[in-house]
Every structure is written in C-alpha cells, then in structure tokens.
Amino acid sequence: MDLQTFNQRILPVQGRLFRLAQMFLRNREEAEDAIQDVLLRLWTNRQQLETYQSIDALAVQMTKNLCLDRLKSHRNQKTEGGTDISEVHAKEQSPYALLESSDSSRLIHQLIGGLPEQHKLVLHLRDVEEYSFEEIEEVTGLTNANIRVILSRARQKLRESYLKASNYENEH
Amino acid sequence: MKMSIEKLLEKYYEGETSTEEEKELKRFFREENVPKDLESHAAQFGYFAAAREEYPSLTFTGALAARLDPPQQGPVRRFTSWIVQIAAGLALLLVGFAGGYVLQKGSDRSGDRVAGSADEVPRHAIKNALAFEKMASTSASERIQAVNQSYELTNVDTETTQLLINTLNFDPNINVRLAACQALVHFENEPQVNEALIHSLSIQTDPNIQILLIEALVAIREKRASEQFQQLARNGKNMEVVRLRAEQGIGELSNTHVQSL
Numbered sequence: 001m002d003l004q005t006f007n008q009r010i011l012p013v014q015g016r017l018f019r020l021a022q023m024f025l026r027n028r029e030e031a032e033d034a035i036q037d038v039l040l041r042l043w044t045n046r047q048q049l050e051t052y053q054s055i056d057a058l059a060v061q062m063t064k065n066l067c068l069d070r071l072k073s074h075r076n077q078k079t080e081g082g083t084d085i086s087e088v089h090a091k092e093q094s095p096y097a098l099l100e101s102s103d104s105s106r107l108i109h110q111l112i113g114g115l116p117e118q119h120k121l122v123l124h125l126r127d128v129e130e131y132s133f134e135e136i137e138e139v140t141g142l143t144n145a146n147i148r149v150i151l152s153r154a155r156q157k158l159r160e161s162y163l164k165a166s167n168y169e170n171e172h
Numbered sequence: 173m174k175m176s177i178e179k180l181l182e183k184y185y186e187g188e189t190s191t192e193e194e195k196e197l198k199r200f201f202r203e204e205n206v207p208k209d210l211e212s213h214a215a216q217f218g219y220f221a222a223a224r225e226e227y228p229s230l231t232f233t234g235a236l237a238a239r240l241d242p243p244q245q246g247p248v249r250r251f252t253s254w255i256v257q258i259a260a261g262l263a264l265l266l267v268g269f270a271g272g273y274v275l276q277k278g279s280d281r282s283g284d285r286v287a288g289s290a291d292e293v294p295r296h297a298i299k300n301a302l303a304f305e306k307m308a309s310t311s312a313s314e315r316i317q318a319v320n321q322s323y324e325l326t327n328v329d330t331e332t333t334q335l336l337i338n339t340l341n342f343d344p345n346i347n348v349r350l351a352a353c354q355a356l357v358h359f360e361n362e363p364q365v366n367e368a369l370i371h372s373l374s375i376q377t378d379p380n381i382q383i384l385l386i387e388a389l390v391a392i393r394e395k396r397a398s399e400q401f402q403q404l405a406r407n408g409k410n411m412e413v414v415r416l417r418a419e420q421g422i423g424e425l426s427n428t429h430v431q432s433l
Contacts, residue, residue: 003240014236018228032232036239043240104215105222112219127220130191152187158216159185166212 006046013056014039016129017063023124024067026113034070038062057138064121064139104166111161118142119154126151181213295332298322302335312345319351328359337368341375349381357388366394373400379411386414386421398425 014035021031021038042049042059052058112120121140125131131139136147180197183189189197200206201217228236301310301318310318319339322332333356340352353372359365366389373385382404389397404410404418 006240011233014233015227019223019226022226023223028229032228035228036232036236039236040239105219108216108219109223127194127216128223130194130224132191148187150187152185155185155187159213162215163212166215 006043009055010039010042010059013059016056017059019128020060020063020121020124021067023109023112023120023128024064024071024117026109030070034066035063038066054138057135060125060139068117107165108158108162111158111165114161115154115157119150119157122147122150123154123158127155177210181210295325295329298332299335302339312348315339315343315345315348316351319348319355322355323358328362330362330364333359333362333365333368337364337372340368340372346378346380349376349378350384353381353384353388357392360392366392366396370394370397370400373397373404379414382410382414383417386417390421390424393425395425398422401425 017035017038018031021034022028025031025034038059041062042055049055049058112123115123118140122136122142125136125139133144133147136142137144140147142150177197177200180189180193184194184197198217198221201210201214202221206214298318298321301315319336322328322336325332336352336356336359340349340356343349343352353369356365356369369385369389373382373389376382376385386397386401386404389401398421401418401422405415405422407415410418
C-alpha cells in the first residue's frame with residue numbers, strides 16, 4: 001500500500017477517528033495526538049492492512065483502545081498524584097460545572113462523558129457517526145441485540161441526566 | 173407530524189429506530205419549530221449534528237501529512253533493506269569473481285609476454301638492481317635476486333652481460349659476486365664473457381671466487397686462461413688451495429688440449 005492509497009482509504013476516516021477520540025478524551029489536542037498515533041501505526045503496518053476486512057473498523061477499534069489506554073494511564077497518574085478518582089469523577093459531573101456550561105451541546109458532551117465506556121462508544125458510533133448496527137457489530141464485537149440494548153440504555157441515561165441537569169439549572 | 177416525531181422518539185429511546193429515522197429526528201430538531209414539550213430532546217440531537225461537524229484542525233492534518241511522508245521512507249527502507257542486503261551480497265560476490273577473473277587474465281597475459289616477446293620484465297629488473305649507481309641503495313639479497321633473474325633470459329644482450337661482469341668484479345658482497353660468476357658461466361656463448369672471466373681472475377682476491385672462476389674456466393675449456401692460472405699458482409699471496417686448484421686447472425686444460433688434438 002503506497003502513500004496515495006493510504007491517503008485515499010485512511011485519511012477520509014480521520015475525521016471520524018478524531019471525533020471518537022475527542023468524545024473519549026474530551027480534549028482537542030489530546031484527541032489529535034491520539035489519532036496521529038493511530039494513523040502512524042496504521043501507516044507503519046500498512047503491509048498487513050490488506051488482510052483486514054474493514055480498515056475503517058480496525059482504525060476505529062485502534063482509536064478506541066488507544067483512548068481507553070490513555071484515560072487509564074491518566075487516571076493512574078492522577079491516583080498516584082494523590083487525587084482520588086471518584087473525586088475527579090465527581091468534579092467532572094458536579095452540577096456547578098454543568099451550570100457553567102451555558103451551551104447545551106457542551107452539557108450533552110459532558111454528560112456523554114459520564115456514561116460507561118461501552119455505552120459511550122455505541123451511542124457515539126450510532127448517533128454521531130450514524131453507523132449501521134452491522135458496522136457497530138464489526139467495531140465492538142457485540143451482537144445486534146446487545147447493541148440495541150446498550151444503545152437504548154445509553155440514550156435513556158443521557159436523557160435522564162440531561163433533564164436532571166437542566167432542571168437543576170432551571171431551579172437555580 | 174408531531175405525532176410521528178413522538179413515535180420516533182419513543183422508538184429512538186428503545187434503540188429501535190433506523191438510521192434514516194434518526195436522520196429525520198436530527199433534521200426535525202434542527203430545522204423545524206420544535207414544540208415546547210419536545211424541546212428538552214433538542215439538545216442531544218443538536219449535539220449529535222454539531223459533533224459530526226468536528227474535524228481535526230488544519231495544522232494537525234498538515235503535520236500528519238508531513239510525518240507520513242518522511243516515515244514513508246522508514247518502512248519502505250526497512251522493506252527494501254533485506255532486498256538491498258541480498259543485492260549487496262550478490263554484488264560483492266560478482267565483484268569478487270570479476271576481480272579474480274581480471275587478475276587471472278592479467279597474469280595469463282604477463283605469462284604470454286614472457287614466452288612471446290623478449291624478456292622485458294626481468295631484464296628491466298636486473299638493470300634496475302645492478303646499475304652501479306644504485307649499489308648503495310640496494311641490498312645484497314636484492315642484487316642476488318636480480319642476478320638470478322638473468323637465468324630467465326633466453327637471450328642476453330651485451331648490456332646485461334656487462335652489468336653482470338661489473339657485478340662480478342666490483343660488487344662489495346662476495347655472495348653477489350659468486351652469483352654473478354655463476355650467471356656469467358651460464359652465458360658462456362656471449363663473446364665478452366670468456367675474456368671477462370679470465371680478466372676477473374686477476375682482480376679477484378677471494379679464494380672462493382678464484383676457485384669458482386678456475387672451475388668455470390676449466391668447464392668451458394678456455395685455454396687462454398692457462399696463463400692466468402700459472403700466475404695464480406705462482407703468486408704467493410694466494411691461498412694454498414687456490415694455487416693447487418690453479419695448477420690442477422692448468423693440467424686439465426692442457427689435457428683437454430691434448431685430447432682435442
């Protein structure tokens with residue numbers, strides 16, 4: 001695979017990978033850094049890429065794994081730094097922080113961040129990237145039924161927490 | 173319209189909507205006047221639509237392209253490196269074979285030259301080593317080697333014999349002189365050689381060379397030497413052995429004279 005084919009096949013995906021990374025890492029620079037990592041890895045292993053059925057799915061998987069790894073190491077660093085995970089977590093979701101985000105999109109963004117990883121991933125792939133269930137199956141390795149359940153739960157959870165947060169907002 | 177949207181929303185939260193229906197929901201919440209009771213749903217669909225428009229910054233794509241291009245060399249180089257290694261190995265082998273072939277051809281040709289044309293190489297070497305003015309800078313073994321090279325010559329010229337005669341008479345090293353003497357005997361057919369050997373007898377003081385010369389002259393049956401032999405035999409300065417050998421030589425020479433008569 002030469003640079004041209006690589007550019008044709010992989011680079012159009014980079015927007016999608018970027019959004020996924022941004023959803024996980026919630027930071028533009030870190031997301032860019034992560035997908036650069038992914039793309040360079042794909043590029044160095046491009047000889048084997050031909051053997052994969054769907055390079056898209058592979059790239060998405062790689063991005064997801066890399067982001068989760070990074071989040072994990074971030075959390076570890078924070079724990080080592082003496083800050084409690086739950087504290088950080090709580091801070092992220094504290095109503096005061098949510099109150100500060102006047103923009104409802106940002107609020108949603110933060111709320112999605114509070115969902116479990118798998119819910120996040122499925123919700124993101126479906127509602128933002130508009131993946132079909134088959135494509136989500138390919139990326140996550142989950143069954144169709146499983147995906148539907150997770151998706152439904154994620155959507156309801158998002159709605160609930162949004163209502164809660166906006167109510168809180170309205171009340172104050 | 174509103175009804176269908178509500179139904180869609182219901183399906184949506186059950187995770188049962190198709191992508192088309194979800195697109196319709198997004199479109200609805202973006203474009204239409206959203207009724208008050210549905211407003212609370214607008215935020216997430218707005219977010220989904222907005223999130224979809226996010227792209228990595230231009231500086232990032234630029235930097236990535238820049239990183240992809242040079243690394244292109246890295247893996248490619250790695251990929252070709254073993255090919256290059258094999259190629260280099262083959263090239264070295266070829267160079268080795270070619271070198272060997274050329275060298276062999278060269279040595280063949282130089283062999284041809286010795287057999288074919290005159291003995292340019294040894295002659296040149298002899299002249300170089302034995303030239304009188306170079307005597308100080310050459311070692312005795314080098315000169316002996318040069319003298320011995322004269323055996324390789326199939327036909328000698330006067331220049332070479334003269335050089336050998338000079339060496340016989342004037343070389344400071346006895347061994348070189350002995351070698352020159354033997355070489356000269358080898359060229360007994362050359363006109364000057366016999367006279368030079370006779371003449372040399374009167375010059376040489378070393379018994380080894382004197383005896384060698386006497387034997388050489390006897391061997392080539394040079395009768396003109398007998399006078400020189402008598403002088404040697406009479407000269408008290410010479411060693412006993414030399415005088416005896418000289419007398420013996422006289423006898424041998426006259427014997428052959430008688431025999432030849």
